[in-house]
Amino acid sequence: MSSKNASKKYIKKKYNDLGLGVKEVSGVYRTLNKDGTFNVRKTNIPFWQRVNFFHSLVSMPWPRFLGLILIGYFVINILFASIYMLVGVEHLTGMKQVGSTFEQFMEAFFFSAQTITTLGYGRVAPIGLMANIVAATESMLGLLSFALATGMLYGRFSKPNVTVKYSEHAVMAPYQNINGFMFRVVNVQENQLLEAEVTVSLSLRREQSELRDFFSLDLERSKVIFLPSVWTVVHPISDQSPLYNFTADDLDAKDAEFIVTMKAFDESFSQTVYSRCSYKPAEIKWGQKFVYLVTQEKDKITIDVGRLDETYDAPLHP
């Protein structure tokens, strides 16, 4: 039985492991960027393995996405117009058979546009085998392309966007008869977030070393049933906290990073959403407390999100 206990020491049951590898990450300025992306680059992965086109098309900004569609529409019509020119404009009935090549190309271009969108006015129509084969192929390609566009648009719209806003700064503030590390989080959208769950990890550089240790910080409460209001997340700095008796200089010296992850269920999208945030020592105000945001107007609770970052002086316990 003592051997059983002995062997247990090799197993880290801790859930709050960040997957960052205690020994392998060293002396990095910031693991997690302020916007929640990772400060990590992977090399030597083939392009086709690394990139997922659906994901890229669904995640890119709207102007770029719409621009790509427009350019694609333009290019494919240029392509098919050229093919119709090669086949011969005499196979497009209704088209002016006289005129410059440019005029003919433009007519072919617009005929192509009418074909790929399955508009088919019919003023110009294909005659003969080759022109008909090209037109039949193009109209089918058009339907598939717009099927694709439909999927992409749905993918873009049905993707929950992160609706959570963290306070720009964290604070060290008095908490009951000790002190606490605190930050605030609020859901800025009308969507309800349910079963919100927060974890906070602390990364500290070892003294005279480039290696880093990761600590999971206990929170006053780490899960709430719903998040209609603002949530002040508190890590009480008790004598069990890795931050016990730390000063601002200690945090600087150890190049501390507070890594925050939040998981919640977005009721509008029926999906689990995640968000991340990180606080470096320069983003922590010592001896400050967040102001109350909640007031009551008539029979409604009102939250002034504009004051999310506002603090007031609150001397720390010694």
Add this chain to the structure above:
Amino acid sequence: MSSKNASKKYIKKKYNDLGLGVKEVSGVYRTLNKDGTFNVRKTNIPFWQRVNFFHSLVSMPWPRFLGLILIGYFVINILFASIYMLVGVEHLTGMKQVGSTFEQFMEAFFFSAQTITTLGYGRVAPIGLMANIVAATESMLGLLSFALATGMLYGRFSKPNVTVKYSEHAVMAPYQNINGFMFRVVNVQENQLLEAEVTVSLSLRREQSELRDFFSLDLERSKVIFLPSVWTVVHPISDQSPLYNFTADDLDAKDAEFIVTMKAFDESFSQTVYSRCSYKPAEIKWGQKFVYLVTQEKDKITIDVGRLDETYDAPLHP
């Protein structure tokens, strides 16, 4: 070790935290409206951050949604008809070149409608560069718009709607040899709800204060594997209950609110669904018990949902 225990007191392991902030919510008539929405308003959030268009379009009532589509269709055709008028009706072959401006505008309007839907009868068709460019753009815009509409319609239909109905009133009724706080919930749709889980929280105003305390109420059973029938949720008022020895007047004086949340898996939509409800003192009947809804007809269990709110007198235990 005693210091370890001491530090534990700062950590609230309780899962049933409502995220409403014990200290910050004060003296509100009702946290949760009867329909499950929150009585919360957030200010100072930019419009584009607060609103999610997909969510709005998917959640709005059908008449408004269809009305928006119709108006959009009308406006966009007005717009393109104006552009065709600007380009010149002489570039639309097949159109009457004589007639009033209104007649010409109407022809341009219907040509636009035939183009944006990719109908393209071809009686009227564009001639020349400008008219063709406008028509090619419009037909493509049309396809994208209807791609969007396809996604919206799918989003609306595939969104599970809340299928759960709570009893209008809760009751205080005898339960075994003590009393209990009880309400009923039934799934009114044909969809099966699986792994249904209920939590009940009690919000009480502190005496001579505007602050509120939140209590999680233990339930006779808080999770069921499926919910084919009616479920009477019971909080036994034992000596451990925050309601122990309470009278109706106490509930009134403390402006009590019972906040109910239910989570279940909707088998038809393969999605987790949530619903919420709230009971105020005026919605609680004392010394009443719910009637049985379940009868057996031939070999089928029958549940009379119409009697969900029916109760009969049942004197409370002292």
Add this chain to the structure above:
Amino acid sequence: MSSKNASKKYIKKKYNDLGLGVKEVSGVYRTLNKDGTFNVRKTNIPFWQRVNFFHSLVSMPWPRFLGLILIGYFVINILFASIYMLVGVEHLTGMKQVGSTFEQFMEAFFFSAQTITTLGYGRVAPIGLMANIVAATESMLGLLSFALATGMLYGRFSKPNVTVKYSEHAVMAPYQNINGFMFRVVNVQENQLLEAEVTVSLSLRREQSELRDFFSLDLERSKVIFLPSVWTVVHPISDQSPLYNFTADDLDAKDAEFIVTMKAFDESFSQTVYSRCSYKPAEIKWGQKFVYLVTQEKDKITIDVGRLDETYDAPLHP
């Protein structure tokens, strides 16, 4: 502390609660039908509350679904043909202005079909305000209808169908040095089921009463990481089992029902799927054991699903 324990007795922590209501269900032949549907009927629910159209359209058999679409297409064209007739066939250019009313109606019918599908050959085309308004409305309605059909078809195809097959009979068989209640389950599709989890509940009628008690049965194993093969689910009838010392006659007398639920993650559909089954005393073979289905052919494990129900004699332990 003793009062704390005393109050605990009102709380049923048991997860395996079926939500069937111990007291309210009485003397029913079968709670769960053999196909996994519930033997429950709900009355006094308004039709529009009970029925979800998306769910109905997505769940109905294919012939009925396609039939509905065809009928809808037919009816809507009849309707619009009538409107065109009312407006006057002289407003449909290209149409024969002579001929019987039936011939004209048929032409209007096919013009309607060409409009609602946005086909728009243009041989017949609307002239004048009224005919154009109807056609513009119809083409838009057509696009919306097919947008709807697209969503429905996707909903139908992306819905995971139950791929699990239970053995027709359960058995009472020797298990180690006691006996066990056993049944088998196999995934008949090529989809992988992951994290499969089974619960078995036993419903027994009380002696000389119509009331029923529900018991959760402990299983040899209740969760497996994947289910590529056949799984024999075993409830060991130890002295802790509610079935301890039961005979076949006891099960009959108590009108027993074994209610099986299975939950798994369908890797192909990326969705959690549920299935249910129920065994009545007549579907249990005493003193029989399931034959092995697994053989090895070359380097491949082979499972003969056709023998899922095959058993051989195996005398029970006394």
Add this chain to the structure above:
Amino acid sequence: MSSKNASKKYIKKKYNDLGLGVKEVSGVYRTLNKDGTFNVRKTNIPFWQRVNFFHSLVSMPWPRFLGLILIGYFVINILFASIYMLVGVEHLTGMKQVGSTFEQFMEAFFFSAQTITTLGYGRVAPIGLMANIVAATESMLGLLSFALATGMLYGRFSKPNVTVKYSEHAVMAPYQNINGFMFRVVNVQENQLLEAEVTVSLSLRREQSELRDFFSLDLERSKVIFLPSVWTVVHPISDQSPLYNFTADDLDAKDAEFIVTMKAFDESFSQTVYSRCSYKPAEIKWGQKFVYLVTQEKDKITIDVGRLDETYDAPLHP
């Protein structure tokens, strides 16, 4: 109470059960193929039960999927062209009424293509009842088919593909003051994987038997909050490990197989994804350790995925 404990021995609470059936799988070379598919074949299942068409169409390689669509388009046009020929080409106005049958068939073929895509140039258009019925049916069939294609394309694109790469070999390497079984896993795509969870099971053949035993291996850490970097999964071979004091020959003799499963949440697709891998004795390097992949370039962590399989000599503890 002792009887209660006695009865517990029949219940395997172990979560890490593979569902492979300890007794029924025997002497198989490999349970899990290197690509994560199961080495299992099921017989005697009717074709229509075994195959799910949506799943097949969504999972097949792109060239085959696009090929199927093209062939389907070709075949359906051949079919409808034949029907138009049967009805009589004189019912297709605009078509050349003279010419060879082949020429007429080609015209009918292209008319069919213009109809099924709802292109409808109108140069050729149906006249008369029969031709119109066929065309109206075809255009509607076309819309439904492309609705289907839209769904399939969306299904294909929105399906998360496995983005995880395992090291080709596992190693037996020194770990603290004992040894460990180790392998590496990395996410090669830009998608974030969250809450990654790994289980490792060991399958060993019993001595002088074809039966197999399955063991769940304890891991240094089995769950990480996110997986931005490379993760070295370690099973410490303590005196509690089923591998304690094993040599390479022992693994060979017992035909060992290490079965790895990984579960994670793919943030881009908002879906839970699974991946599997398996190591046989020939794929394990003894006395080797993985090289570090992580370096720091400016303020960015860089991971050289190309060196995932690289190891160096590291003598094992005795």
